[in-house]
Amino acid sequence: MSKRERPYGVTSGGEKLAYALGDLGSNFVWTFCASWLTLYYTDSVLVSAGLIGTIMLVLRLADGVSDIIFGAMIEKTHTRFGKARPWFGGSIIPLVVIQLFVYNVPSGLSYRAKLVWIIVTYFLLTVVAYTINNLSYHAMLSRISLDPGDRNKVSSVRGIFAFLAGLLLSILTPILLKGNGGSKEQHAWTVTALVFSIACLVLESITFFCVKEKIPCSDETEKKDAKNGELKKGIYALVHTKYFYISIIVFICTYILNGLVLATHVYYTRDVLGNAGLYSLVAVTSVFATIIGISAAPRLFAKMGKQKTLMISSAVYIAGCVVGIVGARKLVMVLIATVITGLGLAPYVAGIFTFAPDIIDLLEQQTKIRYEGLVTSVNSVGIKVGTGLAAAALGWGLQIGGYNGALSVQAATVPTAEIVLVYGVPIVISVICMIAMSRWDIDKKLGR
Template structure:
């Protein structure tokens, strides 16, 4: 349990926490928004084959997530359980990003696919997992106050959005500056990698781990792997949140990857991807400054549901128009929705850790977050695979001056229709989530156990 009662974490510590996800998003946003475009239009790799690679890779990714979660739970150092890994992995993270966007242009098609498989798994399965699972565990280790966790999630989402905004705005500009060829992508991510290292160092230096298990002094134990998994399966709220995260990231992978195709195919200019994406990010950032009020009044679950409803409206309106101004207006609405969801989803994960400890007696921040990471990576991989399949089956041809009706519909399907269905499912799923009302009583009971 938390050893000292706090009114709130320092502003700089909240900012430092958010810097971690800003660093992660340099690679994540690139993978969801630009990697498929790089593979198809610059590296000459088939979109359908890439989609299959991304989906198959999630099997390895899931195993690595669970391994890393157990490593975090067993880490004991003067820096804590999670922070040491952020320090150790920040430079490998930057180098891996460069390799991801360095497919040898002169290689044969099969050789390129092998390179894509190896580097994609190096980044997603090994490097990203080794830094993101510890980072995701940090929220629950910094504080046990539910509102403060929401504030940390807001800072996380705010800085992550700023990172996404930066990547969305400057990636294609940097690529053009460095020559608008395959090699330009490697140089671009050399610059971005350096920025990521700086952000991770701020995260490591500025955060503190405070929360301990609810046991008497000297009685803390290491939870066996099998027992930890059994505890997860008894945690109904963890199951709900993990499925929710997987669905959210399926949607994000779909519309994130389809945005550039939407700009090219429907609006006729791939450079419009920046203003469309930026409208989302700017609205999200602005909303982040006020969303804490609504979280405090309405609870995390209800704010999450509100975000789903706003996304349904925004995407629904997009299906009815190809007018640029209206598309931007809908993007602003989606930005507000994203703020609602981003401010709550990671705090909900942290709350399930306390519920799991109360329910089973086992506190496993690393395992809970790694299993959630597995869920949302499966979602991201599935979304990317679906996107690649839809674009390929729709008949999209990069060199075509005008795309077929099937290609245009496939882009709209990935960009809006499937995400709408996903958000309806999430709303139905959250009807069984009651932890907001139960949380205060759970924390009080954990305190009594520690004092007994």
């Protein structure tokens, strides 16, 4: 349809692409850190895996608090550029600059000073810069796309580009590290972080300049409501709906699955399969399978609904883990398991970011006010806590298994620990997702 023919609030192909590029860009920070930062800390900075996991978890829990704070700040923002868009644009440069500090722990520092550097820079990256960037980015979704069906399409395109970032990272990161001295060399991490920071800057800038919010902030009633305690009304309505808790649970579980498996495979291919060079093959296989699944997700949602689709997806993921356990040390079986789990994860990647717009619509139905920033902060809390738990599980699992970053050959218990992290823990997480989604019936509440 032409711009004149499209209903108001339905995005064009160009808008979908421009919005998706933002997530492609942000994953050059987020997925890079989620998949590779633990390896940098354990093998280059030489900090114990268990300690790193604990630091990441504690800071991610603090991150959940910052999500609520910045969500409230978005609710109070009313500018000619929009409500969430100004925060997104203003966070881009701080995000990419801080990532460079994260991946440049000075070698001359004492062990304690290195820990302080790690804590401060990781705090600034995740609790401050990325929180503002990611929260405002996803808050824009309900303001640029006002139709539920269109949102599913926008979110699916976004999900494809997010996993495209994973594909690029899985190919480029090993090449950049190896070409600059290997994962134990600081110079290699500096160059790699610089390349990915520039990519994030360019892609997110395209999103900022090309995506505009369709709901105007010039409405004096909206401004008056925000000043007269309507935020408290929104918080009350939010915490008194079960969908608030279901959304958090599913987000946490999804990001544990995604973060834990991606990060563990960096170690798994080397210690279990015996060839670190296989990481790119496994990661690329996972990304392609997930992208195929994401492409099919809108049709599945339209045919079966989100609730049923996601419950079936959990069962598929469990089946993939069973295949992985049976053939944990055989490359072919690992690749088959990777395809199945990728297909199982895909509908969650495509669907969970439409949870917030659905809840926003529900609260608007109840209160007559749209709470984009507040509700979207729920997503962000789930992302941060889930990723933090994934990092903690990886660090603790490696520690229990006896991992030592200074060794070239690990103890025999390490591969077993990594198999449990890749296939055992995700089975439990998938069961939790399935139970949570059995309670997601918001479409009935909205009369869809």
